[in-house]
Amino acid sequence: MKKFVLKGTIIENRPLNDSYYLLRVDIGKALLKEGFQPTPGQFVQVDADVTGAFLRRPISICNFDETTALMDLLVQKVGLATDRWASYQPGDRIDLVAPLGIGFSLNLDWVGASPLLVGGGVGVAPLLYLAKRLSEKGITPSILLGAKRSELLVLEETFSLYGNLYYTTENGSKGETGFVTDHSIWQQKHSSVFTCGPMPMMKAVAALAKKFNYPCEVSLENKMACGIGACLCCVEKTTTGHLCTCTEGPVFNIEKLLWN
Numbered sequence: 001m002k003k004f005v006l007k008g009t010i011i012e013n014r015p016l017n018d019s020y021y022l023l024r025v026d027i028g029k030a031l032l033k034e035g036f037q038p039t040p041g042q043f044v045q046v047d048a049d050v051t052g053a054f055l056r057r058p059i060s061i062c063n064f065d066e067t068t069a070l071m072d073l074l075v076q077k078v079g080l081a082t083d084r085w086a087s088y089q090p091g092d093r094i095d096l097v098a099p100l101g102i103g104f105s106l107n108l109d110w111v112g113a114s115p116l117l118v119g120g121g122v123g124v125a126p127l128l129y130l131a132k133r134l135s136e137k138g139i140t141p142s143i144l145l146g147a148k149r150s151e152l153l154v155l156e157e158t159f160s161l162y163g164n165l166y167y168t169t170e171n172g173s174k175g176e177t178g179f180v181t182d183h184s185i186w187q188q189k190h191s192s193v194f195t196c197g198p199m200p201m202m203k204a205v206a207a208l209a210k211k212f213n214y215p216c217e218v219s220l221e222n223k224m225a226c227g228i229g230a231c232l233c234c235v236e237k238t239t240t241g242h243l244c245t246c247t248e249g250p251v252f253n254i255e256k257l258l259w260n
């Protein structure tokens with residue numbers, strides 16, 4: 001798939017809570033004509049825009065509108081680069097390489113009629129774009145979002161446009177109390193499972209999917225540097241050897257992962 005090095009324009013920078021903000025970026029309609037069409041689960045590498053920081057940072061594509069060429073990036077403040085971007089104002093420019101990696105399966109024979117999307121933390125980002133693309137195909141996914149407490153749940157209104165929403169919070173402030181794997185939605189039948197979030201959560205979700213014999217894809221959040229398969233810092237052990245998460249993932253079928 002063709003990759004683009006581009007300068008987008010910030011349209012909106014919306015704080016969502018103390019930790020997260022949403023950047024809406026206009027990547028320019030001209031790129032649509034050149035074939036720019038990301039898949040849910042793919043990511044962008046963003047220039048840190050901080051003096052002395054040379055490496056770009058990987059950020060999942062949270063949403064993309066094929067008509068307006070607007071892309072949403074959900075960002076968690078975790079360091080100098082993400083603090084810098086938090087200060088961006090409408091009209092500022094942002095330097096991206098996109099789209100990168102391999103995204104989720106959208107083949108309806110694989111997805112089935114009743115997929116379950118399970119997200120935690122900033123890992124909800126790629127699931128929103130996935131839910132949108134599934135809903136465009138006539139599928140209404142079940143979407144389970146988990147957080148420690150309700151203030152950390154984000155983008156609920158947008159998620160609700162694309163599927164049926166369920167929650168767990170560890171302190172019981174919204175939805176069912178506990179972890180995503182405790183939710184009663186697991187008592188219903190699903191055709192497939194997609195998940196992204198903290199590694200222990202994804203492993204627990206993958207174990208449940210396996211138990212119920214649901215096909216399952218996870219979007220790994222391994223540390224990345226180059227984002228193009230050159231530095232090998234993002235490798236994951238798989239049934240076909242060590243694979244770069246940035247080029248062979250970040251989305252993997254759980255049958256391919258050697259999680260022991």
Ligand code: FES
Pocket residue numbers: 223224225226227228229230231232233234235244245246247
């Ligand atoms: Fe460099 Fe994947 S981030 S090889």
